[in-house]
Amino acid sequence: MTTTVLPRVNYLNVRHGVASWLLTKDHKRIGIMYLVVVTIAFFLGGLFATGVRIELTTPQGDFVSADTYNRLFTMHGVFMVFFVLVPVVPAVLGNFVLPLMIGAKDVAFPRLNLLSWYVFVFGFIFTITAMVTGGVDTGWTFYTPYSSSASNSNVMLTGIGVFITGFSSILTGLNFMVTIHRMRAPGLTWFRLPLFVWALYATALVMILATPIIAITIGMMALERALGFGIFDPRLGGDPVLFQHLFWFYSHPAVYIMILPPMGVISEVIACFSRKNVFGYSFVAFSSLAIAVFGFLVWAHHLFVAGISPYSAMVFSFLSFAVAIPSAVKVFNWTATLYQGAIWWRAPMLWVFGFIGLFLIGGLTGLFLASLGLDVHLHDTYFVVAHFHYIMVGGAVMGFFAGLHYWWPKMTGRMYPNWAATTAALLVFFGFNLTFFPQFILGYLGMPRRYHAYSEEFQVLNVLSSAGASILAVGYTLIASYLVFSLFRGQAAGANPWRATGLEWKTESPPIPDNFTETPIVNEGAYKYSEREIEVA
Amino acid sequence: MPDIVASHADPGDHAHHPALQHHFQTLEQQQEASTLGMWIFLVTEVMFFGGLLMAYLVYRVWYPLAWSEGSLELDIRLGAFNTVVLIGSSLTMALAVRSAQTGAQKATVRWLLLTMALGLTFLVVKFFEYREKYLLHHIPGPNFQFEGPEAPHVQIFLSLYFGLTGLHALHMIVGFSILAVITWMAHRRRFSPEWHTPVELSGLYWHFVDIVWIFLFPLLYLVDRAHHLS
Amino acid sequence: MSGHVSPKTTYYAIFGALMVLTAITVTIAFINLGPLNFPVALGIAILKATLVILFFMHVKHSSQLTKLICGTAFFFLFVLFGLTLSDYLSRGWFVAPGGTAAAGTRVTIGPPAPVAEPAGQTQTTTEPQTAPAR
Numbered sequence: 095m096t097t098t099v100l101p102r103v104n105y106l107n108v109r110h111g112v113a114s115w116l117l118t119k120d121h122k123r124i125g126i127m128y129l130v131v132v133t134i135a136f137f138l139g140g141l142f143a144t145g146v147r148i149e150l151t152t153p154q155g156d157f158v159s160a161d162t163y164n165r166l167f168t169m170h171g172v173f174m175v176f177f178v179l180v181p182v183v184p185a186v187l188g189n190f191v192l193p194l195m196i197g198a199k200d201v202a203f204p205r206l207n208l209l210s211w212y213v214f215v216f217g218f219i220f221t222i223t224a225m226v227t228g229g230v231d232t233g234w235t236f237y238t239p240y241s242s243s244a245s246n247s248n249v250m251l252t253g254i255g256v257f258i259t260g261f262s263s264i265l266t267g268l269n270f271m272v273t274i275h276r277m278r279a280p281g282l283t284w285f286r287l288p289l290f291v292w293a294l295y296a297t298a299l300v301m302i303l304a305t306p307i308i309a310i311t312i313g314m315m316a317l318e319r320a321l322g323f324g325i326f327d328p329r330l331g332g333d334p335v336l337f338q339h340l341f342w343f344y345s346h347p348a349v350y351i352m353i354l355p356p357m358g359v360i361s362e363v364i365a366c367f368s369r370k371n372v373f374g375y376s377f378v379a380f381s382s383l384a385i386a387v388f389g390f391l392v393w394a395h396h397l398f399v400a401g402i403s404p405y406s407a408m409v410f411s412f413l414s415f416a417v418a419i420p421s422a423v424k425v426f427n428w429t430a431t432l433y434q435g436a437i438w439w440r441a442p443m444l445w446v447f448g449f450i451g452l453f454l455i456g457g458l459t460g461l462f463l464a465s466l467g468l469d470v471h472l473h474d475t476y477f478v479v480a481h482f483h484y485i486m487v488g489g490a491v492m493g494f495f496a497g498l499h500y501w502w503p504k505m506t507g508r509m510y511p512n513w514a515a516t517t518a519a520l521l522v523f524f525g526f527n528l529t530f531f532p533q534f535i536l537g538y539l540g541m542p543r544r545y546h547a548y549s550e551e552f553q554v555l556n557v558l559s560s561a562g563a564s565i566l567a568v569g570y571t572l573i574a575s576y577l578v579f580s581l582f583r584g585q586a587a588g589a590n591p592w593r594a595t596g597l598e599w600k601t602e603s604p605p606i607p608d609n610f611t612e613t614p615i616v617n618e619g620a621y622k623y624s625e626r627e628i629e630v631a
Numbered sequence: 632m633p634d635i636v637a638s639h640a641d642p643g644d645h646a647h648h649p650a651l652q653h654h655f656q657t658l659e660q661q662q663e664a665s666t667l668g669m670w671i672f673l674v675t676e677v678m679f680f681g682g683l684l685m686a687y688l689v690y691r692v693w694y695p696l697a698w699s700e701g702s703l704e705l706d707i708r709l710g711a712f713n714t715v716v717l718i719g720s721s722l723t724m725a726l727a728v729r730s731a732q733t734g735a736q737k738a739t740v741r742w743l744l745l746t747m748a749l750g751l752t753f754l755v756v757k758f759f760e761y762r763e764k765y766l767l768h769h770i771p772g773p774n775f776q777f778e779g780p781e782a783p784h785v786q787i788f789l790s791l792y793f794g795l796t797g798l799h800a801l802h803m804i805v806g807f808s809i810l811a812v813i814t815w816m817a818h819r820r821r822f823s824p825e826w827h828t829p830v831e832l833s834g835l836y837w838h839f840v841d842i843v844w845i846f847l848f849p850l851l852y853l854v855d856r857a858h859h860l861s
Numbered sequence: 862m863s864g865h866v867s868p869k870t871t872y873y874a875i876f877g878a879l880m881v882l883t884a885i886t887v888t889i890a891f892i893n894l895g896p897l898n899f900p901v902a903l904g905i906a907i908l909k910a911t912l913v914i915l916f917f918m919h920v921k922h923s924s925q926l927t928k929l930i931c932g933t934a935f936f937f938l939f940v941l942f943g944l945t946l947s948d949y950l951s952r953g954w955f956v957a958p959g960g961t962a963a964a965g966t967r968v969t970i971g972p973p974a975p976v977a978e979p980a981g982q983t984q985t986t987t988e989p990q991t992a993p994a995r
Contacts, residue, residue, distance in 0.1 A: 199654040203668060268668055268671045272664050276663055304678070310683055317790070324783070325791065332690075336686060390937060394944070397948075399963075403947075403948050403962065677934040678941075688946065693949070707887070725867075850903075853902050857894070858893075
């Protein structure tokens with residue numbers, strides 16, 4: 095492996111001191127700053143999950159009270175959804191890589207970018223305050239009337255925190271959309287763009303259109319709670335199901351915010367580590383847009399047993415089946431990309447394989463839930479919990495790790511030890527399946543979610559699940575360890591350690607502050623890998 | 632790998648406009664980006680109000696009587712007056728943008744000031760409307776008082792009334808503040824036919840706020856003026 | 862977008878039209894058109910908004926992208942309205958034996974099993990929403 099010297103002046107060392115970071119307009123620094131906050135949030139969310147899984151090793155509710163348990167799973171959900179899953183790939187990897195990928199110096203609105211980080215941190219602080227002063231027990235879904243009237247936990251604080259953080263999402267989406275429309279290098283037409291950019295564009299679309307709805311919905315819930323405005327209050331003739339409609343109008347597209355960017359990452363990594371163009375480029379590109387649009391049409395599948403009309407439920411069920419199609423298109427195309435590719439087994443690629451298998455299972459089990467008759471039995475059971483963890487962790491988080499391990503050398507100029515990365519990937523994969531596969535069975539057998547005590551016959555599977563969670567924790571800790579280690583002792587990576595295509599690999603690692611010494615001009619498509627290339631270890 | 636041909640070194644372009652930010656290649660690119668950004672922001676605002684409108688629609692379908700009663704409690708003269716005032720302010724705003732486009736600096740300032748005055752008028756009228764509601768105990772919450780069997784549902788109507796007009800008024804206050812800044816900048820001769828983007832963007836925002844009111848007026852004030860429900 | 866400068870007369874004319882439409886909408890509100898009052902008022906509002914968008918906001922002379930963005934906002938707004946109302950407007954079309962109108966309810970074939978119930982309360986799978994029948 096060649097050792098190259100780190101460039102003398104790069105975005106990391108061009109200026110020193112805390113102020114130079116907190117007042118930066120550099121998208122690369124902002125991406126790193128997001129990574130720091132997201133990591134803290136991930137740790138906190140994991141802490142709550144640990145509490146949940148410890149309680150669930152025994153059928154009795156003996157570790158914590160029911161009330162505390164409610165707070166544990168709520169805070170787990172709130173931190174993981176709003177402060178990890180939504181921002182992790184767009185705001186960390188997207189911020190860092192997008193301008194590089196399109197040959198720009200920065201995003202369209204660098205100061206807005208910094209503002210969105212501050213807004214994110216501000217919302218995070220509110221939520222942490224809510225946590226340390228007692229937490230929330232409504233579930234991350236804040237259903238009324240419990241949240242607006244009956245709950246005596248920190249609903250307002252958490253609601254405000256989430257409300258504020260939503261604006262971070264909106265600003266990031268706005269920034270990305272304008273950046274992609276207006277900041278592309280000369281010659282970089284839409285169909286020459288890397289698929290990660292298409293994914294970020296589709297994500298931005300969803301962020302912009304959906305997030306305001308959760309903001310106003312939380313606003314209405316807060317007005318009801320604080321001022322007694324009746325909008326969802328049944329005592330006034332209000333409909334609590336309306337809250338659910340409005341809440342899920344955002345929260346379902348939100349899951350596409352969480353999965354689209356990791357899917358984009360998979361396209362990038364799979365092309366590089368199969369040394370092949372992505373099969374069916376335009377299908378994959380359009381499927382991102384299709385997922386974004388269709389994702390807005392399915393939200394009431396979360397309300398199937400809440401009291402909506404059966405006719406409406408049928409419509410949403412049909413649409414929920416339809417939304418699976420573009421995702422399937424992607425999986426087929428990725429698989430076709432592998433076919434006759436020269437597979438290069440490195441850490442990023444391991445995460446890709448993990449993603450494809452686990453996302454497949456998660457996605458297919460979503461179809462089970464989209465089926466009305468089945469959902470009657472499976473709703474609010476562990477089947478649902480397993481389904482969304484397969485997508486969110488098996489899919490989104492693994493996609494994030496694929497991207498992190500792919501672009502780490504670009505971001506830091508350092509390489510991590512491959513043996514450690516391989517071990518961690520395998521540990522996480524094994525731990526993940528051990529944690530969540532039993533939950534499909536538990537759900538099928540009827541174990542309800544959000545209960546701190548359960549029936550004796552579910553114990554064995556719960557113990558397996560908790561054991562898996564501990565392995566997951568070890569895996570994540572290992573990742574954090576070797577990545578931090580690489581910052582100090584990692585080998586210098588060079589501009590293009592993966593010999594990948596893409597503009598981001600044409601500049602140094604770490605990049606100079608302005609990304610490129612001269613604006614690149616592009617005259618061919620992405621993923622021009624030579625098929626006769628043989629990988630060299 | 633994509634064929635990268637180095638372009639000429641980036642502007643050290645000595646003629647570049649002081650407003651040009653360094654990550655943009657040309658002023659035109661920057662202006663297009665800014666305008667696109669404002670339009671996308673307005674899309675988020677449409678959805679933001681949309682949530683409240685959704686609640687309004689659902690309950691209008693469910694409680695037409697309450698909607699009628701609640702709407703009749705609003706003063707149509709003040710509502711209509713405010714509508715005229717706000718549409719007028721949109722006119723003056725459009726003329727302000729036009730003056731900035733043509734470099735008529737003093738006219739720009741005058742039209743902007745007029746826009747602000749009309750906006751302020753709107754807010755003052757709104758204040759009086761709210762005050763009256765407060766005095767009649769029509770503000771939803773623990774002190775709400777209303778006669779008749781529809782009272783609980785009228786409370787929902789009024790919650791949405793305050794939610795919608797309150798959010799709208801908040802946007803007007805923000806808009807007013809932005810206009811104050813823009814007017815000051817215009818006064819200081821910061822704008823020219825080549826660059827007056829802040830005026831244009833403020834105009835877009837102001838027109839949006841006007842459009843929201845164009846919908847709120849009939850939805851809230853004109854529900855059942857013909858009294859065919861009550 | 863900043864290219865096109867509209868003549869002042871255009872702005873005054875549009876303002877005039879908006880005033881006329883405002884007068885019409887107020888006047889018509891006092892005329893009993895039954896169920897048509899709402900769509901008419903909404904239609905006039907849409908017309909007014911369209912005029913503001915096309916002329917005051919210059920969309921008529923803007924790029925395709927701007928027009929697309931405008932359209933997209935309203936499209937998704939209508940998705941929200943339309944699909945949510947598809948629930949509310951179709952509630953009560955279907956009533957299962959036992960009285961529930963909701964989706965996701967277990968319906969048994971045949972007469973309900975006799976159950977000892979206290980104090981004459983009907984035992985049903987739930988009527989989940991508390992909305993009064995419309």
